[in-house]
Amino acid sequence: MAFDSVLSSKHVCVVGAGPTGLVSARELLREGHSVVVLEQNHDLGGQWLYQDAASATATVHSSVYASLRLNAPRIYMEFTDFMFTPVEGRDTRNFPGHRELFLYLKDFARCFGLNELIRFNTEVVHVGMAAATGKWIVRSRDRRTDDGEFVEEIFDAVVIATGHFSLPRLPKIKGMEEWKRKQLHSHVYRVPEPFQDEVVVVVGGSLSGSEIALELLHVAKEVHISTKHSEIPHKFVKPVAKYAHLLWHQQIELLCEDGTVLFADGSSVVADIILYCTGYSYSFPFLDTKGVIHVDENRIGPLYEHTFPPSLAPSLSFVGIPNKFIIFRFFESQGRWIAQVLSGKRKLPSADEMMKAIEEVERHQELEEPKNFIQVIAELLEYYDRYGDQCDFPHLEDWRKEISLKFFENSINNIETFRDEYIIAIELSCIEISGKPILIVSGHRYKIHIEDTRFIESNVAAIIFPFEEDCM
Numbered sequence: 416m417a418f419d420s421v422l423s424s425k426h427v428c429v430v431g432a433g434p435t436g437l438v439s440a441r442e443l444l445r446e447g448h449s450v451v452v453l454e455q456n457h458d459l460g461g462q463w464l465y466q467d468a469a470s471a472t473a474t475v476h477s478s479v480y481a482s483l484r485l486n487a488p489r490i491y492m493e494f495t496d497f498m499f500t501p502v503e504g505r506d507t508r509n510f511p512g513h514r515e516l517f518l519y520l521k522d523f524a525r526c527f528g529l530n531e532l533i534r535f536n537t538e539v540v541h542v543g544m545a546a547a548t549g550k551w552i553v554r555s556r557d558r559r560t561d562d563g564e565f566v567e568e569i570f571d572a573v574v575i576a577t578g579h580f581s582l583p584r585l586p587k588i589k590g591m592e593e594w595k596r597k598q599l600h601s602h603v604y605r606v607p608e609p610f611q612d613e614v615v616v617v618v619g620g621s622l623s624g625s626e627i628a629l630e631l632l633h634v635a636k637e638v639h640i641s642t643k644h645s646e647i648p649h650k651f652v653k654p655v656a657k658y659a660h661l662l663w664h665q666q667i668e669l670l671c672e673d674g675t676v677l678f679a680d681g682s683s684v685v686a687d688i689i690l691y692c693t694g695y696s697y698s699f700p701f702l703d704t705k706g707v708i709h710v711d712e713n714r715i716g717p718l719y720e721h722t723f724p725p726s727l728a729p730s731l732s733f734v735g736i737p738n739k740f741i742i743f744r745f746f747e748s749q750g751r752w753i754a755q756v757l758s759g760k761r762k763l764p765s766a767d768e769m770m771k772a773i774e775e776v777e778r779h780q781e782l783e784e785p786k787n788f789i790q791v792i793a794e795l796l797e798y799y800d801r802y803g804d805q806c807d808f809p810h811l812e813d814w815r816k817e818i819s820l821k822f823f824e825n826s827i828n829n830i831e832t833f834r835d836e837y838i839i840a841i842e843l844s845c846i847e848i849s850g851k852p853i854l855i856v857s858g859h860r861y862k863i864h865i866e867d868t869r870f871i872e873s874n875v876a877a878i879i880f881p882f883e884e885d886c887m
Contacts, residue, residue, distance in 0.1 A: 728766070
């Protein structure tokens with residue numbers, strides 16, 4: 416379906432008040448739309464609204480654990496016109512803890528008047544199209560009581576911004592049902608203390624798996640990491656050599672009733688706990704599209720540019736679906752494009768053309784050769800620029816891309832320390848803001864007065880860190 420090309424204001428429901436929902440609401444407001452944000456929790460933040468160990472069950476939304484720090488520098492977790500700068504008295508690290516990002520989102524919402532749009536403690540239970548009108552019926556309920564009141568409303572458009580790190584995905588392992596000891600998913604992990612003196616098997620070598628495993632080393636008797644690799648992944652080589660009670664294995668082949676865990680490489684261990692750090696599945700249980708959109712564990716589609724389902728565009732859209740590497744600017748560009756398409760400022764291709772484009776992308780992905788992590792990041796950064804071209808969104812600066820690749824390379828080589836190691840030899844670059852040059856150095860922005868602009872193009876052999884204060 417398509418809206419009239421005349422610029423117009425729509426009544427839009429945004430489902431979710433995390434980063435994606437907040438910036439989408441801001442962009443919709445700027446484009447002149449009427450916006451209602453429905454949020455199931457008592458506060459905004461989505462994943463970044465921490466829920467402690469006492470409330471950490473399979474039904475909570477957040478998967479954030481107590482010690483979690485950002486895995487990307489501040490400059491990738493900020494919107495274009497609201498910088499994520501250190502605030503005195505708070506966490507000023509370049510890779511701050513999760514609460515600092517939550518506070519940044521609170522500041523963002525306050526600055527742009529978004530709190531007034533949000534209905535908290537409101538669970539969306541149904542989103543479906545009214546065939547006769549082409550509008551969307553949204554049914555929600557008050558979560559504060561078991562028999563909370565149901566409300567039904569009509570909207571011109573719905574933006575789904577609920578995230579996809581809340582429904583644990585578990586592997587299928589022989590003997591899983593018969594294994595009598597404790598099995599958990601990292602979704603409910605918060606602190607290491609419950610694992611004191613236990614033998615723990617951590618399944619999964621992604622960032623959460625590796626970081627939780629390293630944290631458990633301080634309390635557990637032994638920590639065994641199991642991944643799908645045939646050889647030990649590079650990022651585990653240093654930690655395994657450093658800690659005698661950290662061991663790596665190939666994937667689990669069998670779980671035995673007596674607690675024995677057998678691995679594909681022939682090794683085994685009698686474990687007390689298995690902690691699955693195996694990712695999350697897409698889930699939109701409230702969404703009824705009569706089979707138009709298909710959702711499985713790791714894919715939702717068809718979606719044009721990860722955003723619009725062709726036959727329901729533009730009145731239904733999704734923000735934040737890609738999950739390999741996300742920067743907040745991409746969420747912002749998605750929200751802007753959606754807002755402009757809804758107002759008529761931008762026009763989508765026909766449904767047939769969008770489907771053909773989706774099929775072409777899928778064919779290309781099937782033929783692709785495997786890529787390493789750094790190659791994937793580089794390609795995604797280029798894709799985010801191309802995506803932004805659809806709404807004249809500014810490209811990511813080259814210095815940001817360079818810093819990103821340096822930091823992620825360092826995260827593979829130094830998984831324990833990459834967040835706090837700032838000694839990186841990179842090319843100095845400089846930008847001007849309000850006529851004042853800003854020197855860009857390894858993820859930090861330091862104010863510096865430069866008389867000789869030829870210095871801007873020079874290279875540096877080494878940079879000595881750390882220091883946090885501005886250089887005036």
